[in-house]
Amino acid sequence: MSETEQAFFGAGCFWGAEAAFRKLPGVTDTRVGYANENAPNATRIEVVKVDFSPAKLTFELLIEHFWDLHDPTSVDRQGEDVGTKYRSAIFTTSSQQTDVAREAISKLDSSGRFSRPIVTVVLPLGQFDMASDEDQRYLERNGLFSCGL
Numbered sequence: 838m839s840e841t842e843q844a845f846f847g848a849g850c851f852w853g854a855e856a857a858f859r860k861l862p863g864v865t866d867t868r869v870g871y872a873n874e875n876a877p878n879a880t881r882i883e884v885v886k887v888d889f890s891p892a893k894l895t896f897e898l899l900i901e902h903f904w905d906l907h908d909p910t911s912v913d914r915q916g917e918d919v920g921t922k923y924r925s926a927i928f929t930t931s932s933q934q935t936d937v938a939r940e941a942i943s944k945l946d947s948s949g950r951f952s953r954p955i956v957t958v959v960l961p962l963g964q965f966d967m968a969s970d971e972d973q974r975y976l977e978r979n980g981l982f983s984c985g986l
Contacts, residue, residue: 841865844887844899844934845872845962847926848907849915850984851883852975857906858887859977863894869975870967872928880921884928886965896934900927900941909945910953916984925955928962935959 848854851869859867866888871881887899907915909925929935938959946955967973976982 840890840892841888842891842896843930844889844896845884845928845930845965846887846899846903846906847872847882847884847924847928848903849883849918849923849925851885851968852972852981853984854885854903854906855974856976856982858885858899858902859974861889861894861899861902863890863892864888865890867974868967869972870965871922872926872965873963880924881966882924882926882928883922884926884965896937897941900938903927904945904950908951909942909955909957910951912956918984925957927957927959928965929959930962935961 846854855867855869858864864887868886870884870886872884873881889899907925913919913921913924915923927938929938942955942957
């Protein structure tokens with residue numbers, strides 16, 4: 838098992854997701870940016886890249902935390918943020934991550950926690966483009982607590 842792994846989550850405003858993931862024990866670093874699948878004219882989605890120690894934190898637990906950060910039943914919208922770049926998404930880096938993510942969605946869908954179906958997409962990571970330095974740890978650097986500035 839490697840010392841660190843990476844996970845990529847789209848949960849609306851990447852600033853809020855980054856701040857929330859940074860607090861988890863086992864997370865070694867976070868960066869915000871844009872991800873898309875390997876396809877021409879693919880949509881760029883705001884994501885947080887989470888580096889984590891699998892010895893301290895599992896991918897499954899990261900996904901559980903992800904569900905708490907946003908509404909996975911909302912299509913292309915999180916709060917006041919509207920558009921395809923705010924899609925609920927898990928970008929995977931391995932077939933194992935893909936299987937875990939799909940199983941997590943299936944379990945959440947059948948749990949009854951939400952009255953609407955889960956619309957989170959699971960896509961192989963095609964490309965991750967880092968956002969500007971100004972966007973990194975934006976909430977933390979500006980003394981803010983949420984994206985609802």
